[in-house]
Amino acid sequence: MNIMQNQTRGKHLFHGLTSCEGCAMELVARTVLDILGTNTVVLTPPSCSAILTGFSRETGWHVPSFMANLEAVASYASGLRTGLEVLGKDKVNVVGYAGDGGTVDIGLQALSGAIERGHRIIYICYDNEAYMNTGIQRSGATSLGAWTTTTPGGKPTQRKDVPQMLLAQGIPYLATASTAYIDDLAKKVEKAKNTDGPSYIHVHAPCATGWRFPAHKTIDIARMAVQTGLWVLYEAVDGRLKITKEIKNFKPVEDYVKMQKRFQKATPEMIMELQRFATEGYEKLAERVENV
């Protein structure tokens, strides 16, 4: 809470925005702009982050922004970046700021293309594990067992791992981050800013509205996701993987699940599967670190 009360932080985004109470997306945006500063252009898709870009004659950003189409943030960013370079404005940070639906589902092609072409853009995905702005529909990033309005009985399949897909593709800088570890996120944004090429940061951003938990629990839940191993904080510079928050004593996944009403329909088998996903997922990543 100290972070939110500190007026020197988050100053590049106006206060009093219409995002939900306890919104992690907004906190991430403030942190990103703290690091990047005002020599930045932000592109958002129609999503929760569109609230920041604005409505009619109002905007939330202190920097130029563009409302892209849902599947095309990375494509617009590619053209913008190229145009700015033509004009010698190389120092401008071009940032795509999109949710999980706009990134791992409909925007994956454009993102993959932009990374392959090597544009110097910073793409940040705030992952609230569903299409929240349209009213909580499942995405490819929704957890196994989670209720959404389109998975009323709990999602039957596991989330897809887009950071690993992009890592396999080859990207100069990639990181995962969490709203519970803002300093870690800030360091990663700094690295992205200094990367000569595309960079990607995937931030776990719990959503009080969609996950059905009290708004003051956002940070606790984000921290619990990391401490159970369900969400691992790592980074990869030129493919070299490093876990940035090592977990010694894992908390049981059940503790995380119990904090959110979205898992109320999850069966014991689903929760066991989530536990296996957390344990094995962390181990697999840890092995890759040792092998470097």
Next chain:
Amino acid sequence: MAKRKAMDGNAAAAEGARLARVQVVAAYPITPQTPIVEKLASFIDEQKLAARYINVESEHSALCATIGASLAGTRAFTATASAGLALMHEITGVAAGCRLPIVMPIVNRALPSPWSLWCDHSDSMGERDQGWLQIYTENAQEALDFIIFSYRLAEDERVLLPVNVCLDGFFLSHTSEAVIVPSQEEVDNFLPPYEPKNLVLDPLDPMAVNVLTSPAIFTEIKHQHKVAMDNSLQVFKEVSQQFQENFGRQYGLFETYACNDAEIIIVSMGTMSGTVRHLVKKMRKEGQKVGALKLTMFRPFPGRELAEILGKAQGVAVIDRSAGLGSLGPLANEVRSSLYDTANSNQGPVVCNYVAGLGGRDVTEDTIALIIKETVQAVEGNLKKSYESRWIDLLEEAESI
């Protein structure tokens, strides 16, 4: 000094883009457009064009990247056809709504289904209400000239709208002919370096672009777009005058041939217009009062200007190179609508709509002769007045194929 060279429509369009000094090209291949983006890649590689080239992964991204580059403040270019254009459809409205002076050739190719590689206008017609200007070219010279012309038109602050320069696939895109290629100096004198006059994404001048807009002002923003569309007719005439002074070639919103005392006028767009003129010339020698009108600017539709010419005829034959399923062909609908006031005075011409040349079928002299014959019959009252299009080049066994 201008030089005379042999080149096909695609090469001419690419040459036009080079001479216009486009700064960013976003490119994705699709038949029959591909040679345009290939040629531009070579120009950049050979340092004949100082531009950046973005090899996007789809046409959807091609137009998004072009918009991004335009919003940065550069003169941006892409080209497409058929299914590629249909994929862009979501984005064509963004380019126009953000009032970005992008020029994008459409090398006309039928939209599936069934699949076709060949020419008709169903692709560009699908975009006709998206707020772009649409220019249809007849030959390679027009293809080259209209790329340069269109940037000047698009960048005029009374317009600030994107332009489609349409080239008939294969008939124009892949057919070589003599083209006068202006010198760089001549083009530079006509088209100054690009300066953004409206929206830009620049930290020194921060603005939020393309935001969610409430019903309280949405209509007004659309109306600004409408005013720009309306303005473009007058600006086209001014640019045309300037073009004529600089290059010696003059282009109108449409081009008439033997229309003054014509009883029957044939309205066409694109490459078939040459065949129409050829036949009209022949029939004029035989004493038949026929005329030809080739429409160049389809969007905005110059209805008032057209009605002045067509209103004097007894019969107007409109040839649509797209099916216009569920109605008349799109060109015929526009022409009939333009003539409504003349028609009400009971002196207006009979308007007949012919659909021809779909999916690459050649529109031959025989087809056009048949069109004229049927229109004469309609004028004489021997043909039932029809509210449907007549598919004039249909095979007899059409229903059993």
